[in-house]
Amino acid sequence: MMNRSPMTDSWYVSNFQLMEKHLNGEAGTHIHSIRKDAISRFAQLGFPTTRDEEWKFTNVAPIAKMNFKPVLDLSHDGVTKEDVERFSFGGLRCTRLVFVNGHFSQELSSLGSLPQWAKAGSLAAALKTDADAVSEHLTRYARYDDNAFTALNTAFLQDGAFVYIPDGKVIEGPIHLLFISTKLGTPFLSNPRNLVLAGENSQVMIVESFVSLDDNSYLTNAVTEIVAGDNAVVEHDKLQAESAKAFHIGTVHVYQRANSTYTSNSISLGGALVRNNITVVLDGEGIECTLNGLSLSTDEQHVDNHTVIDHAKPHCNSHELYKSILDGRSKAVFNGKIFVRKDAQKTNAKQTNKTLLLSDNATIDTKPQLEIFANDVKCTHGATVGRLDEEQLFYLRSRGLSLNHARDVLTFAFASDIINRVHVEPLRSQLEGMIHARLQQGRH
Amino acid sequence: MLEIRNLHAGVQGNEILKGISLKVNVGEVHAIMGPNGSGKSTLAQVLAGRETYEVTQGQVIYEGKNLLEMAPEDRAREGLFMAFQYPVEIPGVTNTYFLKAGLNAIRKHRGLEELDAIDFLSLVKEKMKLVGMDESLLSRHVNEGFSGGEKKRNEIFQMAVLDPKLAILDETDSGLDIDALRIVADGVNKHSRKDNAVIIVTHYQRLLNYIIPDFVHVLVDGRIVKSGGKELALELEEKGYDWLKDEAENVTVNAQESS
Numbered sequence: 001m002m003n004r005s006p007m008t009d010s011w012y013v014s015n016f017q018l019m020e021k022h023l024n025g026e027a028g029t030h031i032h033s034i035r036k037d038a039i040s041r042f043a044q045l046g047f048p049t050t051r052d053e054e055w056k057f058t059n060v061a062p063i064a065k066m067n068f069k070p071v072l073d074l075s076h077d078g079v080t081k082e083d084v085e086r087f088s089f090g091g092l093r094c095t096r097l098v099f100v101n102g103h104f105s106q107e108l109s110s111l112g113s114l115p116q117w118a119k120a121g122s123l124a125a126a127l128k129t130d131a132d133a134v135s136e137h138l139t140r141y142a143r144y145d146d147n148a149f150t151a152l153n154t155a156f157l158q159d160g161a162f163v164y165i166p167d168g169k170v171i172e173g174p175i176h177l178l179f180i181s182t183k184l185g186t187p188f189l190s191n192p193r194n195l196v197l198a199g200e201n202s203q204v205m206i207v208e209s210f211v212s213l214d215d216n217s218y219l220t221n222a223v224t225e226i227v228a229g230d231n232a233v234v235e236h237d238k239l240q241a242e243s244a245k246a247f248h249i250g251t252v253h254v255y256q257r258a259n260s261t262y263t264s265n266s267i268s269l270g271g272a273l274v275r276n277n278i279t280v281v282l283d284g285e286g287i288e289c290t291l292n293g294l295s296l297s298t299d300e301q302h303v304d305n306h307t308v309i310d311h312a313k314p315h316c317n318s319h320e321l322y323k324s325i326l327d328g329r330s331k332a333v334f335n336g337k338i339f340v341r342k343d344a345q346k347t348n349a350k351q352t353n354k355t356l357l358l359s360d361n362a363t364i365d366t367k368p369q370l371e372i373f374a375n376d377v378k379c380t381h382g383a384t385v386g387r388l389d390e391e392q393l394f395y396l397r398s399r400g401l402s403l404n405h406a407r408d409v410l411t412f413a414f415a416s417d418i419i420n421r422v423h424v425e426p427l428r429s430q431l432e433g434m435i436h437a438r439l440q441q442g443r444h
Numbered sequence: 445m446l447e448i449r450n451l452h453a454g455v456q457g458n459e460i461l462k463g464i465s466l467k468v469n470v471g472e473v474h475a476i477m478g479p480n481g482s483g484k485s486t487l488a489q490v491l492a493g494r495e496t497y498e499v500t501q502g503q504v505i506y507e508g509k510n511l512l513e514m515a516p517e518d519r520a521r522e523g524l525f526m527a528f529q530y531p532v533e534i535p536g537v538t539n540t541y542f543l544k545a546g547l548n549a550i551r552k553h554r555g556l557e558e559l560d561a562i563d564f565l566s567l568v569k570e571k572m573k574l575v576g577m578d579e580s581l582l583s584r585h586v587n588e589g590f591s592g593g594e595k596k597r598n599e600i601f602q603m604a605v606l607d608p609k610l611a612i613l614d615e616t617d618s619g620l621d622i623d624a625l626r627i628v629a630d631g632v633n634k635h636s637r638k639d640n641a642v643i644i645v646t647h648y649q650r651l652l653n654y655i656i657p658d659f660v661h662v663l664v665d666g667r668i669v670k671s672g673g674k675e676l677a678l679e680l681e682e683k684g685y686d687w688l689k690d691e692a693e694n695v696t697v698n699a700q701e702s703s
Contacts, residue, residue, distance in 0.1 A: 390495075395532040395586075397516040398492050398525075399546030399602065400553070406517075409545070413536025 011067045013043055016155055022072050030135055031127055031157065038144050038154035045148040057333040057365040058275055058304040063247050068189035068219040070156045074103035077182040079213060084108050087178055087211050089426035094173040095120055100180050102190040102220075103159045113173065119164040120175055123193055126162035133164060138195055141225045141253035141281070149249045149275075153191055153223040160193035160222075163206065167199035167229065174205040174237075174424045179222070181242065183214040194224040198232040200257075205235040207424055210250070212243035212270070219247040226252065228260035230284065235263045237422055241434070242270040244299070251277040258284025258313075265422050267431060268295040268303050269438065279308040282344075285315045293322035294418035296438055297330035297362075304333035311344040314374075320351040323418055325411060326362035336381070337369040344374050351381040356388070356414050358407075408439045445470045445641050446491075446511075446610060451502035453490050459500070460486045462666035468610070471638045475652055475677060476645045478663035479685040484645045485529055487663070488614040492526035493519050506610070520546070521553035523609030527599035527616045534586035539598070542586050543568070543605055550606060571604040575631045593624040600631040611635065612643045617651040629654030649681035662688050 016039045026032050047064035048055040079100050085091065097120060098108035104122030114120050119130065126134050144151035161177045181190055198204050210220055220242060228234045234254075242248050248271040256262050268274055280289050295303040309318045324332040334353045355364045368381040388410050396406035415435050422428045446468040453461040460483045468474055478484050490497050491504065493516030504511040511519065534542065548558040559567065572579060575597045587595050596616055603611050613632065617625055632655050636642050644655060652660075652674065660676040661668045662685070669688050670676065680688075 389532075391532045392534050394494060394516060395528065395534065396542070396546075398520055398528075399542070399606065400517055400520040400549035401545050402517050402549065403515070405545065405549070409537055409542075410534070413534065416536050 012070075012152060012155070013039060015070050019070065019072055019156065031138075034139055035155050035157060038151045038157075041144055042148055042151035042155055045146075045151060047148055054306070057331075057335075058273075058302065060273070060275075062273060063219060063249075066187055066219075068187050069184075070189045070191060071101040071103065071184070072158070074100060074105060074159075076100055076105065076107070077184065079105075079108065079180055079182060081108060083180065083213060084178065087180065087209060088176070089424075089430040092174075092176065092424075092426040094176050095171075096176040096178060097121065097161050098178045098180065099160070099192055101182060101184070101188065102179070102192040104161070115169070115171070117166055117169055118171060119162065121162055122159055123162040123195060124159040126195075130162065130164070133197060134162065134195065137197060137225060137227055138193075141227070141255045142223050142251060147251070149221055150223055150251055153193060153221050153251070156189065156191045157193045158191070160195070162194070163196045163204070165198045165202040165204045168201045169199065170203040171205070174207045174427075177206065177208045179208070179210045179220070181210075181212045181216070181218055181220065181246065183216040184218075188218045190218060190220045190222075192220075192222045194222070196224065196226040196234070198226070198228050198234050200229040201231045202229065203233040205237070205424060207237045207239070207427055209239040209241065210248060210270075211241050212246055215243050215245060217243070217245040217247075219249070221249045223251045224253070226254045226262070228254065228256045228262050230257045230259055232257070232260045234261070235423060236265070237424060237427060238264070238266045238276075239427070239431070240266075240268045240270060240274060240276070244270065244272060244301075246271050248274045249277075250275070252279070254278070254280040256280060256282050256284065256287045256289060259286040260284070261288040263290040264292065265418065266291075266293045266305070267418070268293070268297075268305070269434060271301065271303070273302045275304040275306065277306045279310070280318075281310045281312060282316045282318065283312045285313050287313070287316040289316070289318040291318070291320045291322070292418050292421050294415055295324045295332060296415070296435065297324070297326050297332060298328040298438075299330060300328070301330040302332075303330070304335075306333075306335045308337045309339070309349065311338070311340045311347045311349065313341075313343060314345040314347065316344065317348045318350070321418065322353045323414065324355045324364060325358065325415060326355065326364060327358040329359070329361045331362070332364045334364070334366045334383075335369065336367070337371070338379060338381075340370075340372040340374050340377050340379060342373040345376045347374060347377040347379065349377070349379040353383040354414075355383075355385040356411065357385065358388070358411065408436075411439055412436065445507060447505045449503045449505070451487075451490070451504060452500045453486060453497045454500065455497060460497075460666055461490065463502070464663075464666070464668060466661065466668065468641050468643060470609075470641055472659065473636055473642045473644065473655065473657045475657035475660045476643060476663055477647065477649070477660060477677065477680060479689075480647065482663045483666040484647075484663050485614055488526055488529075488612050488643075488645050491612055492516060492524065517549065520606075520608075521550050524612070525603050525606055525608030525610070526612045526614055527596075527603060529614040529616075529618065531587045531590075531595040531599055533588045533590075535588050537586050538583055539586050540568070540582045543602060546602075547605060568605060571601055574604050574634060575601045576627045577601050592619040593621065596620055596628060597624065600628050604631060604635060607635075609640050610643070611640070612645065614645045615647065616644075617646055617648065625651060626654060649677045652677045664688055
């Protein structure tokens with residue numbers, strides 16, 4: 001049994017009732033019946049505790065004890081086009097959907113370069129205009145029956161991104177989903193819900209970035225569902241760079257059909273308490289799935305990466321490389337589950353987790369979990385935890401580099417292994433700059 | 445330029461260098477020879493600032509300064525260079541970045557302007573020719589996947605670019621075939637001038653066929669037991685080290701008697 005926190009539950013339940021009053025004419029819709037189901041599920045589950053196996057190393061009590069006010073409407077709250085520019089990776093021109101506290105802003109978004117045949121816009125609108133496509137997929141992959149945060153997101157599901165690429169179409173540049181949080185008077189819940197549908201033989205690059213305008217405390221509880229059709233190629237980069245006081249729960253569910261390729265690069269730099277969940281179901285033959293992750297943490301930050309790769313069908317490959325760099329008193333968690341179902345013969349799965357500890361007070365909990373039910377498979381996993389190499393440091397110093405410079409060079413090299421896998425060049429440069437800045441900062 | 449006075453050093457209470465004294469003047473080439481385990485590499489590493497070794501006694505004066513009090517990077521900036529016996533691989537850091545960072549740190553220290561990318565590249569290309577190194581190695585990660593010979597050449601290449609006042613080559617000849625040996629020796633000879641000095645640490649005499657030392661010192665059991673001119677190297681080639689080991693024991697006995 002989970003330890004319930006009824007106070008918090010009733011806070012969200014009463015806010016749900018407030019939202020219902022606010023949703024004119026939606027009370028009878030299909031989506032609203034899902035919302036109602038989700039809030040009652042949330043009320044039953046309550047926030048998880050460390051007694052829950054999935055949350056053993058991540059204590060969400062700081063989230064549970066606060067009352068985050070769901071944001072029900074779009075308010076720009078002072079966000080300007082200049083702010084958007086600042087978070088555009090050095091002025092990357094592309095299709096960009098901008099969300100303020102979880103709500104789509106037409107005004108701040110740029111949709112000019114989007115081809116006629118593609119769709120990218122607000123989920124709230126798509127619930128009306130593309131009701132069939134949306135209802136076929138939405139909430140189908142991100143299940144809320146056993147996950148309180150997904151239940152909470154589903155209960156307050158209002159807006160987010162909807163991206164649809166028809167069969168056989170290729171989107172040239174990336175589609176940037178920019179989530180900006182502002183400073184509201186009270187701690188709030190930003191609750192974006194995203195749906196990305198990539199048709200057969202289509203190609204798309206999605207960049208999600210989560211940023212804060214101020215140094216404020218709030219909860220981002222985002223859920224993204226992605227469907228990659230037969231032969232589709234989807235690259236998905238996620239940058240979490242929220243305020244040092246923010247809480248971030250980011251859940252991604254990917255459903256891959258035969259011969260599709262999905263690549264995720266998840267970079268986590270900000271936040272006080274961060275949990276990134278990614279679950280990929282490989283439901284067809286000939287699928288390639290690659291999950292890369294990098295987190296940099298310092299001070300009291302806590303960053304948890306939970307990944308699940310579910311090999312349901314034969315002849316698929318998955319590659320996973322997660323790296324953490326920990327400084328200060330920060331904590332990181334890596335939990336990598338790989339299921340190989342009975343039918344999934346000739347599966348090739350490789351998982352690697354590498355941690356660099358820059359301080360004596362930082363800790364990592366790393367846990368690979370392989371559950372293999374097929375007998376003709378190749379699955380490997382490995383985890384390393386280490387410090388900067390003394391011999392490498394000495395070698396660099398013996399050529400004139402200062403100790404600090406040598407440390408930075410080696411730390412950056414550790415990170416660049418992941419950064420170099422990001423194909424969107426402006427994002428990659430931005431990440432390099434951010435990591436350099438973090439390393440400089442770390443010394444003060 | 446360099447004066448080592450009664451240097452004692454070791455690891456975790458285990459003394460390896462047992463009183464080394466040596467003077468190297470500008471314009472000189474010294475060879476330090478000796479059997480395995482005599483402390484040759486320890487001496488090179490202590491001079492370069494390796495913290496694994498603890499200096500328990502003695503002094504090292506380099507250009508009037510107390511070398512042992514200087515951080516490794518300060519020694520490099522003051523013109524000291526050690527070619528590593530086992531160059532370290534650094535994945536994720538390109539040779540170019542590494543060398544440019546080192547060179548510019550040294551230049552800055554000397555009050556020179558930092559080199560920009562273009563000037564750096566032309567300097568580097570010139571020096572690569574000197575050691576017959578392929579330009580493709582520049583963009584590769586430091587020593588990663590290099591053959592033994594490529595690693596050693598990379599050390600000499602770095603020396604050529606950084607242009608140190610005092611270069612210490614720690615068994616740079618080991619593991620090299622005769623062609624590579626010749627190229628490495630050529631690089632050292634071109635580097636060696638009246639205004640700098642070179643210390644060659646080696647087990648074998650063969651490198652000294654190509655680099656003619658002014659002085660040869662024989663290190664046995666942490667002490668210099670014999671010093672002489674280049675002809676001493678030939679004598680060692682002929683007679684081996686055993687006859688000197690007896691002398692080393694005599695030195696020990698004498699030392700004990702006098703203490």
